[in-house]
Amino acid sequence: MKRICLLVSLFVIASPMMAQQTQKPPLHGKHWMAVTGKPLAATAGAMTFQKGGNAVDAACAMLAATCTMWDVLSWGGETQALIYNPTTKKVIAINSLGVAPTGATPAFFKDKGYNFPPEYGPLAAVTPGTPGGLCLMLANYGKLSLKEVLAPAMEMAAGYPIEAQTANSIERAKERIKGWPYSKAVFLTHPGEKREAPDAGEIFVQKDLLATLTRMVEAEQEALRNHKSRKEAIMAAYDRFYKGDIAKEFVRGCQEQGGLITLNDLAKWKPVEEEPLHVSYRGIEVYKLQAWTQGPAMLQSLNILENFDLKSMGYNSSQYINTVYQTMSLAFADRDFYYGDPAFSPGLPINGLLSKEYAKERAKLINPAQNEPKSGPGDPYAYEGKKNPFTALLKMHNALSDTSVDLNKSFLPKHDAAAILNTPATDQMMAMNDSAYMDRLWRGTTSVEAADEEGWVVSVTPSGGWTPACIAGHTGVGMSQRMQSFVLDSAVCPFNVVAPGKRPRVTLTPSMALKDGKPFLSFAVQGGDTQDQNLLQFFLDIVEFGMTVQQATEAANINTNQLWLSLGGTQAKDRVPHPGEILLNKNTPDSVRTTLIKMGYKPTYGERTSGPVNAIFLDRDHGSLWGGSSNHGEDYGIGW
Template identity: 75%
Template structure:
């Protein structure tokens, strides 16, 4: 009997151990953690930590490195971040999203035959936000100089061994890159040969970008020599990019290629520090950026899911998948109609959208036996004591707001016939993620993006322009809060996360992947909070994706963006009985081995005083801890 008991205990231990096995090892540290989209960029963060920098300094160095590597973004893109400040005990948000330039109006784009602004080229560009966002974070919360944090990126711009992913993307996109003279000059290092892009491992040199970064550092050094303070010196570098000779060349190069950005657009833009949004899920405070991002989708979905016993359903059971899928659909339906730049329209119903009572009303709409292909946006205004001013628009769309009846989507929301490979490229496009934490308590989560390959480079700056204009709409019946206008920020997919428990950091996480970002982060968080997975296990765990949403990226026609109700992407290891049950519920199933973008995360082990880093096996993301 004792032997049998011992065997049972051993078997139980073996199964537990097996359940926690991962393809990549957990990262452990006591001093710092640096995780991002490429090994070389994570190394840049580690270099800064080793020189005495804090997590903000390291995050800035990793941001600069990923931009220089064209890790699905570049220097002309956009940055936003959540930062935990241990000195104040608060989470703050950095909004360094560019804005639509002068002349970017509905009439302008419609005159060119677009239903959405274009996805590539100069007309896709908002004003660059990343240089300003990096400098602002460094100035307010970092400790080092711009020259110090840019040193790894400048070394890379002078020449680094380009990795296969970027090199092969350049080759794939070379025909488009040839249409822009400055992009052709930078990227096609073997013009006229069979392979015109750099080869993997080739030393890739970016002289123009190096010159731009050097000018910014020179401006900082010159200001310090004149006796200026650290912050004043950083602002000198900022001004040279947005108001000086760098700005002038950027604007000249943009206009030469048909772009709209003016010197005034660059000079007027500035990064904004703002309060993040937060809901509490079963004792854990979940922080996201404001509704100019899709971040509140996660908050809304968690509010809905709080009404269900998810753990009791079982991890990735048919009932669990169905419930989470439906909750995400409800949240995305609200995103698609109500989210947009609050600075341009401060009357958005975000208070109502994040109301627990509103979530209960939305949760009651979930049908337990089938997918609801006709879910539309709700009416959150009564939950903040207001009357919905967009009732007529919703009626024009055909949505029923009477909760005693079923919501339904109009016919044009139900028929996306875009080929699978094209659709999924748009669903997952662009971006990287950055996670940094240190022993003093600073935590940074960033999901920078924009200016990804194939990028149009602005003149001789070496800076690829953003493509984020495509996330605006031109039709107010789609979303009255996100209609393009000069000076306005588009509603973007970019969505870092931070989680607090008992007044302390609990988790920090972000993921690349367009409209799938918050879908994957919701499931990652539930894997840890509900199912007790380690942070590394949760980054690798099978996720599922809903396609029942309007795409935020890709295509200039309405048909390019329409939802695919009931379509679900599942992991290839999904059990047969789960597949059968989901089919009976009305789902259309597809499968892949990788069901999320690469999630990067840090878990805070307060019991032992250690940092645990997780970096998904779904890409080339990498972390270093000490």
């Protein structure tokens, strides 16, 4: 019987730059590596590899399992992926983000009293993307059948021991869940009792979801019996979800509860395979999805930081922190105003935004002596030889960004604040901010990383439909809440105003890096607007400071709120940037703390500030795989 290596606690390793204890060991594998947000889901990936699947098959199995486990997402959410194809030696981008449904216009939401689309319920839903994205990836790049890949998820839907994190999240959200009849029937397994959610370890059964997955597999198997190809058979399952009886029940359940999604919306939507964006940082090619995600903000940050000698500053010195903080502020200011669905915005200035010359000009704005609180969007159009068509809107945007905010009551999206419970700290303000931040990191998204000896590498950041989710009829499928990432006012972001058929700009951002034309790193993280902040520093920890992949997943980072929040809130003031706010690790030396305060920063402190990064390092020197998984949350990996 094949042995598997598991991530466990407390291990000491050394790097060329520093000897640093890690709470989890690095994971080593020769044949394959599977890392994701839940131990059982990582096991699903391992099972799929042992069936003979490749990294795409394993990633799809882990994706299906995490959705079934409600790992702060569900089957009605969205999936974004980068795949390295060893045959073509190219990185492929998968865009399976849903779109705004028919009738979703600024006027519709404003007439209902909203200043942003709602956070919860049927009106928060874009069309489901994960089933389509999984089918597309599997059909085009996997080896196994849908039946084989979904087998672990289907077994779990029939009943699995639910873990405390999800069970307690259901209990906290039970009053909202009671407003949705199909969600209530699934989640509240002990109605009328003091605790109505499942207990940790209770066998959690999802009969409707199992029926939905069974129908998809039936469609595939029938197509195979009719002598269809493997790919055609998988896409028959896709069609049953988006055009058949599953679609009809989804739409019926959505509209019954007040949602807008129509059968035509589902039938017209499709996942897209597209070219990723990339920049070179000191000879390493870093890949991200296009500007319907926030991913290019990391690429912009790397372009800016290439103008500085970061290594000489020292890891997390005050000078380094100040440089990285201001760099992220500049990149996210551009994200806040210029990013959106390129299909609706052919004039989106992505070439200017990723120009090295533009980055040099932005780098000149970084003040080495203090933070610049009013760093706003730049003019990337000038680096495309064009005139900026949004000069007037930019002035309005900057005025909105100056909205007065009580910095002692830092805004946090409501869906993130539910788990602020019993955080021990001597300083009450620090405790509030730290626990709120940790909850934001743990909720709303997961990540999936897979690699194999054939050379396939996969990085996925799926999300949407997190608890409390509104389930669409008897499908067992929780609807997305991604509509809230749209805006209703062009002054906030002219490229991200809601419209039917349009994708919202999302925070979801898988990452991949190539060195000498070969895969070097595959990495992703959850955490809303902090994702590309954490991934940027994770990458720099390895490239600039010589950390191993496990050291970098656990290393102390900084986080900034000097940006517009992408989730939650009902007013512009709820999402407006908080200049100078910075989250530091509690072990930050007093000398660094004092210097940063003198430089205009307003710090709070947390025990862990790295973000729950999952990653794979491809060791070309030894022909092996290194897995890394952060030291908090329930993220886990298995390698062989």
